Amino acid sequence: MQSGLKLSKLMIQSIEDGFEVIFNEKVLLRHTLESPMLFIGRGQDSMDMYRGNFEIKDYVIERSPLLYADISQQEHEITVAFSKFSNIDPVMTLQIKEEDGRLSVEYHTNDESINRMWLRTPADPDEKVYGCGEQLSHFNLRGKNFPLWTSEPGVGRNKKTYVTWQADVLDKAGGDYYHTNFPQPTFVSSKKYYCHTDTTAYADFDFRNPHFHELQFWEIPKKTLFETADSFLELTGKITNLLGRQPELPDWIYNGVILGIQGGTEITESKINKALEKGMAIAGVWCQDWQGKRITSFGKRLMWNWKWNEKEYPGLDKKIPEWKKKEIRFLGYINPYVAIEGDLFKEAEEKGYLALNHQGTTYLVDFGEFYCGVVDFTNEDAFIWYKEVIKENLIQFGLDGWMADFGEYLPIDVVLSNGADPKKMHNAWPALWAKVNYEALVESGKLGEILFFMRAGYTGIQKYCTMLWGGDQSVDFSLDDGLASVIPAALSSGMIGCGLHHSDIGGYTSLHGNKRSKELLMRWADMGAFTPMMRTHEGNRPADCFQYDDDNESLEHLARMSNVYTALSPYTKSLVKENAKHGIPVQRPLFMHYEQDEKAYDIQYQYLYGRDLLVAPVHQENQTDWEVYLPEDEWVHIWSGEEFKGGTVTISAPIGYPPVFYRKSSKWKELFSQISSI
């Protein structure tokens, strides 16, 4: 073993029984006989999918440490040849080099039987870790492991809640703390580096050990990249240099709330008028049933044949431009599946655009009392065809936006046109689905004018998805699946390059006796005003959910919060621009601007809204006051004008007055000080 090799910022250094790879003075890899950095082996997975919920197990046949490392230096890189024993041929070779300012570790092996790899990276006991996609239960990931597999996030997401148990027993759908629509094999360390691996295979990142992180991959990945920075702001900038950045939002978004409405043209029109009468600032209406709906035991479901349903929305083609004149946009809905009853299915099947089963016929996915085909995006013609569906049926029809739902359901036993292993394509699907939507916008010349929003994600989503939404929360105050959960969701996705996030105001899932209360809806709207996009949802069972227009008080409340949102829009717009330019998320963890504040690293239910606002949503019911942690600074309570220097404060927090503070020294101070008069 050689020591002290130095290649620009990259250095390999000999230590007792091993070596360290140091990059920009950070130890990013460490290998010793006692704690080897690489393990390889073989596993036999078992994966069961039931409506987007996966039961995944692994039988690990072999897991061998690669104890012996032979290091050699070429001009621009270091090669480390690993073997299980000192006197046998190496089984895996790593090429370690600097590449575009990053530390690149490429993996090579000739042993095709290897299908598991575990990489250990050095950790400190007090280090924190963030990212891994959009995580709903934990922002700091330390102390747990996180399987990374896009799926339904689960109903309840906590094995100790009765809702979760019922969802598990009845539908295998309860989920757990790590289930998410948007996982990603990328983490950010509080030691100011990120670690990103180029893979779409199932992975499981384990942050439980005090001395190392252990990253498990169900393949030999292509490579792992590390990049360091002096600040977290710089670091998210670097992540988005690598992965891409979201464009700015269309200007019309800032006009107010987007009302989630269903039921046809007449109902939509009347709801618009009712809201306008109350002085509501409306950016648009979002009618997911614009293409028709069906009733199932789950609740109201959509028709999944992506075109205007004239029967349910008579005259919509005329109404859309009419509403647009009033600055009210019309948004719809689409997903990457086509229902068996529709003509799109028929067309796609005839053209061979649908994924097949092993019998060679169309693969049908059970979506809960109805079946759909999977548009095969690995087939270039199908990809193009679906873009055309979006261009013609959505964009040309006049939609200014839509929910691009799903993306996390690719079955693991489909036969795809490109012959790829569906278990490797499963995690790749969300970004493919985003790309279809993105290119439809670009090719129509509408990028920046039209908005689509997605819940599914994976590496690549950063550059294709114009807006995230937090997926389907339960209509409750639970930490793991209710209002609170969208805060760590926004923060974690923001850490890895998706800085635009919002959620269904009021939540979505009303099952197993769970019904949305008026209080929940109003608290959610309070928070929504301090996110880059406000949008309500009726829920899966609208009759079981309190709706914003169910009484006058909540109608007026939403109207007022929509005006708060609008009043803030110059500031919000500047944040969105910062995200588009520098990859700095709109919703930020407190430590992003208060690096010296140790407490800030563990706060997951508060956020900085840009540099100058601190938001601490009331996420529990029956609260009149709320405890807020303020990093040391000069803070002004936005509603009362009361000033604070930092520390833990308890603030009066009635509905409509969420705990929000602005920095006294902010250049937006003038704007912030006017909010209280709305």
Next chain:
Amino acid sequence: MQSGLKLSKLMIQSIEDGFEVIFNEKVLLRHTLESPMLFIGRGQDSMDMYRGNFEIKDYVIERSPLLYADISQQEHEITVAFSKFSNIDPVMTLQIKEEDGRLSVEYHTNDESINRMWLRTPADPDEKVYGCGEQLSHFNLRGKNFPLWTSEPGVGRNKKTYVTWQADVLDKAGGDYYHTNFPQPTFVSSKKYYCHTDTTAYADFDFRNPHFHELQFWEIPKKTLFETADSFLELTGKITNLLGRQPELPDWIYNGVILGIQGGTEITESKINKALEKGMAIAGVWCQDWQGKRITSFGKRLMWNWKWNEKEYPGLDKKIPEWKKKEIRFLGYINPYVAIEGDLFKEAEEKGYLALNHQGTTYLVDFGEFYCGVVDFTNEDAFIWYKEVIKENLIQFGLDGWMADFGEYLPIDVVLSNGADPKKMHNAWPALWAKVNYEALVESGKLGEILFFMRAGYTGIQKYCTMLWGGDQSVDFSLDDGLASVIPAALSSGMIGCGLHHSDIGGYTSLHGNKRSKELLMRWADMGAFTPMMRTHEGNRPADCFQYDDDNESLEHLARMSNVYTALSPYTKSLVKENAKHGIPVQRPLFMHYEQDEKAYDIQYQYLYGRDLLVAPVHQENQTDWEVYLPEDEWVHIWSGEEFKGGTVTISAPIGYPPVFYRKSSKWKELFSQISSI
């Protein structure tokens, strides 16, 4: 590699890329490069105990196949030296030999870092596997894995039941299909061999693979023994030759039912009289609160200071001989813990007989609102002292029997007198506890006269425990934790040498809204009459449980069933004798006498009661008829006299007339034919 070595019945044979060990013409070990027979490695366990419920996880650091085997032959044995690679030193050596008619495989290694071993033994896809202690959910173990660690069996034992979920959330106590008071690393194959491993470490036997069984051990065990036979009867005989056999039951057992009574001398007396008035055949009364009781949120609990409580049972010393004259025995209760408030605790602590914690003071176990010391049976003086407690306080006082409760709770962080790792002693504890009781009987000259019954078990229990009882069932009809579950429990423990089994008539655990119905109690008594011992239990919450004397109908019903039991006793006694002599269990799986009947191998809710009776307890509620599978033979329905030749039949099965059939050719035919007139 050499081939065709033959050592008497033992043969080692070369196959492609490996070898097979053949013993009595059965392939018991197989090794190939593709499917190696041995894996070794290292793991780091995490074990949490909460009131006898354990959460156990393992982080497998390394799992390496031992691919290369070097075989050499000595005079009486074969040595196989295994290594990971062909050109390196062997890491493990196996000595394979015939020993007392068994195939013995001894494990040797010099690598002390190894703490995990996986042994694969060859399997056929259609092979069945039984045993692994007392298994309550599955008799045929194929298709699942079975962690082997003595613990509480769980309340509910099925993650899909609401009772289990509540028990999990409130007390971490729900359990799962494999939790049992009595696990054992011994299995019996339908290919007519047993496999027993000499270890007390945590183990996990995995029977999921069609082509091999995989036995995981958290140490390098001493050895594994295999023995083959031509019949299952012969095989259980051989198992009990190895592990020991239970003695015959005292004669007084056959006098009738043992009534579980609590509440003092007067209540006991009055319940005896009431039962006698109804013509009940009574063998004894079992008063677990003879030593006092306390009330906790779980229900009524005992005092745990093992001596007559004169306040609760005034005059008991006089009453016991009085009842005995009427042929009614008095039974009590003890367990291996002493409550902190009692004088036994004080004495044991002073003498240094209690296990310590790492601070060097007495280890206190939380038993649910009270604390106890652990009598340290690894300390010979403590062992002797506790025997004396039993001799003096129980035997000399006049008890004719007792429940020797617990044994499965040894905490994994105690400090024991012999310095042993408590994680290795945990599974050893049940047999140690049985031995304390057994030796107290032997040394008092009372073996065969006094009976104790246990729920905890492990290897060794066979020779020390006079009677098993099925532990704490829920007072319901659930398959995993109700009436049904004690049938596979009896069958599986019978397969590995414990042929005497009974259960609490009516079940025990009434929690989370679960209350015992009259129907459940009566169905349980129906079954109890066809087990070697009948004993009722009031349950943990007597007021929530229907009691046998709550109404006249059930009192008369129990009286009648006690007379059925008594009438059968000459036959039962012959079975118990057979068990003591040949190790053939009293309750037997159907295949034990019908080896050719393929269906018989998967039946777990029926049993043969000896050679000549077939019992199919009604284990669901609201049944009037019951479907029974009869192997091909001449069967007579015991109540109606109707005759059957075999196959699936539906039989009328009102309460009090459990589906029981006798063989027409039985020498006990006369006796059986009289049962219907009771």
